[in-house]
Amino acid sequence: MASQEELGLLMAMNFAFTEGKYNGSTISVPGRNAVYAKVREMAVIGGSGLFRFARGYVQARTYKFNSTSGDAIVEYTVSVFHY
Structure with missing residues (x-):
């Protein structure tokens, strides 16, 4: 989705x-990130290792953003179903 009024990142x-049980596994999350929204949601579309065929979603919340350096503190809450 494109917008001329809101900043969004791909x-x-x-x-x-x-480490641990999931060592070597990955979760893949592509999607649009409307960076100025309080909470952003993106899909989990798979992964590797124990997360092969994974499905779910990620909620991202920005707690701090430094516009000078571009540094940010972002919390990612991940909910995943895997087989």
């Missing part, structure tokens, strides 16, 4: 697990 994220 996200292509892979969350990689490096």
Whole structure:
């Protein structure tokens, strides 16, 4: 979805697990991120390892943003069904 009135970023994220039961597995999250919205939702569309065929969603909340450096603190809450 395009907009001339709202900033949106195309996200292509892979969350990689490096320890424990899920070590070596990933979750794939592409989607539009309306950065100025309080809560943004994006789909989990799969992954690798134990998250192969995963489905779900991610909610992103920005707690701090520094417009000078571009640094941000963002919380990602992930809900996933996997087989």
